[in-house]
Amino acid sequence: MNASSTIGRVRNFIIEIGDLWLFARRYFRQAVSPPFEYKELLFQCYNMGNRSLLLVGVTGFILGLVFTLQSRPTLMEFGAESWMPSMVGISIVREIGPVITALICAGRIGSGIGAELGSMRVTEQIDAMEVSGTNPFKFLVVTRITATTLMLPLLIVFGDTIALLGSALVENLKGGVSLLLYFNKVFDALSFSDILPATIKSFFFGFAIGLVGCYKGYFCKKGTVGVGEASNAAVVYSSMFLFVIDFIAVFVSDIFFEI
Amino acid sequence: MEVKNLTKSFGENHVLKGFSMKLQEGENLVIMGKSGSGKSVMIKCLVGLMQVDGGRISIKNQDITSLGDEELDILRKEIGFLFQGSALYDSMTVRENLEFPLRRHTIGSKRKENIDSLVLEALENVGLAQAIDLMPSELSGGMKRRVALARALILKPNIILYDEPTTGLDPITAKEIIQLMRDIQLKYGTSSLIITHDVDCARVISNRILLLIDGINYVEGTFLELSNSSDPQVQAFFK
Numbered sequence: 001m002n003a004s005s006t007i008g009r010v011r012n013f014i015i016e017i018g019d020l021w022l023f024a025r026r027y028f029r030q031a032v033s034p035p036f037e038y039k040e041l042l043f044q045c046y047n048m049g050n051r052s053l054l055l056v057g058v059t060g061f062i063l064g065l066v067f068t069l070q071s072r073p074t075l076m077e078f079g080a081e082s083w084m085p086s087m088v089g090i091s092i093v094r095e096i097g098p099v100i101t102a103l104i105c106a107g108r109i110g111s112g113i114g115a116e117l118g119s120m121r122v123t124e125q126i127d128a129m130e131v132s133g134t135n136p137f138k139f140l141v142v143t144r145i146t147a148t149t150l151m152l153p154l155l156i157v158f159g160d161t162i163a164l165l166g167s168a169l170v171e172n173l174k175g176g177v178s179l180l181l182y183f184n185k186v187f188d189a190l191s192f193s194d195i196l197p198a199t200i201k202s203f204f205f206g207f208a209i210g211l212v213g214c215y216k217g218y219f220c221k222k223g224t225v226g227v228g229e230a231s232n233a234a235v236v237y238s239s240m241f242l243f244v245i246d247f248i249a250v251f252v253s254d255i256f257f258e259i
Numbered sequence: 260m261e262v263k264n265l266t267k268s269f270g271e272n273h274v275l276k277g278f279s280m281k282l283q284e285g286e287n288l289v290i291m292g293k294s295g296s297g298k299s300v301m302i303k304c305l306v307g308l309m310q311v312d313g314g315r316i317s318i319k320n321q322d323i324t325s326l327g328d329e330e331l332d333i334l335r336k337e338i339g340f341l342f343q344g345s346a347l348y349d350s351m352t353v354r355e356n357l358e359f360p361l362r363r364h365t366i367g368s369k370r371k372e373n374i375d376s377l378v379l380e381a382l383e384n385v386g387l388a389q390a391i392d393l394m395p396s397e398l399s400g401g402m403k404r405r406v407a408l409a410r411a412l413i414l415k416p417n418i419i420l421y422d423e424p425t426t427g428l429d430p431i432t433a434k435e436i437i438q439l440m441r442d443i444q445l446k447y448g449t450s451s452l453i454i455t456h457d458v459d460c461a462r463v464i465s466n467r468i469l470l471l472i473d474g475i476n477y478v479e480g481t482f483l484e485l486s487n488s489s490d491p492q493v494q495a496f497f498k
Contacts, residue, residue, distance in 0.1 A: 128346035132360035133332040
């Protein structure tokens, strides 16, 4: 790869970030102006939330199970296995649960939005919507971004709960810790400064997944090949944004709560 | 509808270089041109799907190039658009496809009853009332085109724009669509702008034909006048 092509790619990336910023600004402007597409918003919330439950649940359960199984021998070496619920609880609620659930949703929801809107773009369905007097940005984009922003925190709470159940199961089978005792220890260990930043960043995760998926799909080009590219880019870009948002969230939390 | 000196470029590619035309009330105007001559770009400019670089597009004495989104949406109620690939919403049934344009424009206490009767009337016009609860994926190419036509008609527009209405259809289905377009024009007295390179379609349906060559309106006349023209560029279309 020569220098000019690298510069070209960096330039395109910066332009794309600028376009994404304008797209986000357009979202905020249109989200607060009537008419509001309540029916479509509810449908999208149901669609994204309900259809992701199984995937998030299974992944969360395995995550809690594996995390506890892997950590247990190390903690036992130091005679600190009684700290297991606190350690798993804080790790899952504060960091692992939100990030893993958001990454799963970037793959499941983000790629779906990218492919759906991309396919609507190349088959002129978005144009058809526009000539019929419906604002396609409001109907397709605003509803989807709002739905992901609202549903991701709920999916993360669900995923965290199932992960803790998976962990509790291992503790019960291996250490004889009851479910009640396990969750008592988890909630004793968790504080406001663990829950609040994790909850706030989960809204940003949802927003980023919806925004990138919609942006890639809405401006899809190059026919059916473009649909695949839009779907793929939606996952890649939103995953990257999730880590950037996570870094910023941890940095800001550290300032306010001294983690 | 009147278009004056319309220009549109994509980078260095100057697609429209001062195109002008006038669509009279109740008239069927056919625009013919080679592939890539800018026909589809021109028709998309007419409904505001593409921004023009220069020129004026007047519909009902309103210049659409200077209208805001709200005003443009109101004006679009007067225009039906049949897309080349039908552009049916593939996640919705035929009924929902037809109901969609009505969501914005039908109000009142009998909203539901009004919408149901309008959907049924539009489907009966195209002979597909039995397909009301099917998904677009369950329809043939000809049926999709008919449903798309029904959707374009549902708001009872004064002007209908057809983008290649017979492209991709077998000759028999194409004839059925052309007949349907004629029936609709007679029933509702609409003005139609038809983009096509199907000579049969142009012969049957046109009151007037305009040839778009090199981004400008090259020549216009009736089918008979143009098919008897001695100009080789015009002859190329009618051989």
